[in-house]
Amino acid sequence: MPEAEETAGAPPLPNILIVDDDPAKLIALRAVLAPLGANLVEARSGADALRHLLKDDFAVILLDVRMPIMSGFETAEMIRQRPASEQTPIIFVTAFEQAETNLGRGYELGAVDFVFSPIVPAILRAKVTVFVELYKSQHELKRYRTQLQGLVQERTTALTAINRELEAFNYFVSHDLRAPLLAIDTIAQSLMDNPEVVSDATKDQIMRLRRTSKQMMALFDGMQTLFRLTGGDIRREKVDINRIATEIGAHCQAQEPKRRVDFRVEEGLTASGDAGLVRILLTNLISNAWKFTRDKPQPVITIGSERVAGENRLFVRDNGVGFDMIYAHK
Template identity: 45%
Template structure:
């Protein structure tokens, strides 16, 4: 299908070229013009007539033609002179010219015609079929030329647009490269800062632990060795000192663990989560044999991860479940596996105190507690430690629950 360039507000597209091109007939005899027009009418093109060479030149000032049929013998300006002037103009220099003459095909006239740029030389009387077929060739050539020109214009425009896009992409790429360098620099700075913070936390916690142990030890020694020399108020004060130092030691231990899990090397392996869960549950029950709670743990739930770190996860989650179900006579704690959005998901569920869902976003923040110390002991570090371990495994953790209706902690392990 032939095409032309259309200029619109939208990107340029190819559509049909004009179905009609112009053919110029030049002859000083009106009957010859009518005769030629009748022969060419079936081509369906626009026929333009000129009675002289001068009139033909005037048409060429404003219009382009697929082909010019030019009579040789005309008064004032013959066909050869007209053709020479046509060829002098840049716009019509390549327009095909077919000479029509009644002078015959003498070599002199034929050579002169070709010399001034004719593409063919026909003698009168003209055979209609021959004239029509020759003109049809140049009509089709003009239409194909228009198509090529249209494609060339479109290609040129698209090339300009492409160069602009490439230039924009290069600028964007340079900006992205610069931003990436800046981002990488910031990431390296943050990594260094985090390492310094972890190191600082570990050092401070480690250095605090020794004096706290001594405080707790000496207060206990005072009570045991000099209790008969201290009145009741003094004993109460010493017990408070011991209790506070023990709580502080626990906090320091939790901080050390929190820092340690971010520094430990990872050693991924296939682990039996159920075996770990049963071991942790046994330890918990051994420490408090008077408590009654039903642990439900399935068989052979496998996972891939660092066994030591995953044990810390279950220790924290199962100890929390044990702690928050202490007021339930029918306490139940369930460890299991499920699917969440097509992802393998582990969970620890209990029927204990639960929590306010509106405060769920605080659960994994260090030192955040949703229950008072008088209700349930704790430092607020355990769940933050769990989240850090889960993230190191490429997973995520979240919780669901409500007040007095228990809680369920879900977690994934990335590819594990």
């Protein structure tokens, strides 16, 4: 009997291969296993069993030990030599008086269990049920894995399309928008360098124009940073927070050499993460702290770590104006 076809949304019936040269025993085994609702396939010789295994997969094989021409043990040995069936469970059927002789040989050939004749129907069904249910579970896992792979592929395709759009937009920002702004700023600077050709009122307008231009440039820089954050691969490694924070602090100080900021960084401070992303994060946090302590007579910026709820957390603190914690989640 061929393997049952799989209907839409339903798993296929598991196949059980029954191998015995005695037609009466085949009928008896079929009657015992019929309540399991599986697809029962009969073979009357070892060669016949191997032909079935070339076509179909089986949840379990019931294999009579004593058969002419090719014994059950010889058949099992050949089954185990075929990669597609080497893991298929085999239950040997043997006479009780031969158990001592056959057990060792059977287990050497990969038997998972033995059934002794005369067969007790309840025991046989219980043994076979275990492997039928295992087969069903494996099939379900395979189906879920296939579905998951499909979802992953869909997500990957969508993300690839989004990344292409981001790359195109990033190019547009970098070239088509930035270039005109640079030209405007250059012209404005040139006018400011020639005060005799512009009035005081015009100078004020030019300064406002330059401020707006710089704000737009900063916005574009932020957008490009966002693109790098979302479009690149993340590489986790040990990051020297102390060194990065010190470098950022030195850069801020170089931009405002007349300011005196008490800049404190915890010694030996490290973290696990992407070094590039950590630098971007610290640059934003420290730059904000530097900016919002500008009106303080004695500005203090501290970078350190603390233990919170069993985790080490890094912090950047300052004594600047701060913000209302009601809006912290935003």
